[in-house]
Amino acid sequence: MSEFSKSLTVTTSGLKAQATRLRHLAENISNADTPGYRRKLVSFETDFSAGRGTASVETGPVRLDRSALERVFDPSHPMSDAEGYHDGSNVDLLIELTDAREAQRSYEANLKVFEQTRKMSSSLMDLLRK
Secondary structure, three states: OOHHHHHHHHHHHHHHHHHHHHHHHHHHHHOOOOOOOOOEEOOEEEEOOOOOOOOEEEEOOOEEOOOOOOEEEOOOOOOOOOOOEEEOOOOOHHHHHHHHHHHHHHHHHHHHHHHHHHHHHHHHHHHHHO
16 A cells, blocks of 8 residues: 555545544534433544554444433423422533544644645656656
């Protein structure tokens, strides 16, 4: 496998991993007001496949955040108990937006490496044609 192919493999795996992370962050943000919703957490794992000569990144299993759910006082809510409270979500929008910005920047960095690798490969092919 050429060095260009290895580079593209690594950056592609990074793009896929960050896209998955962004998808779950978007789900968390959209369900911030859903009663009983638990925040989804995405972890990354390194894949050392034999014979490839490179490692790639993959998303691990999606886990649910086990921190305490917010208790919301709303006696008119159908899920409220006798005291008028129900479980809200444990999504903190500030954390989710910060994580989304980090994932976006990581995605953009991987995309930049992908584009640079493609340009270098194209330039090499032009040099070889001469």
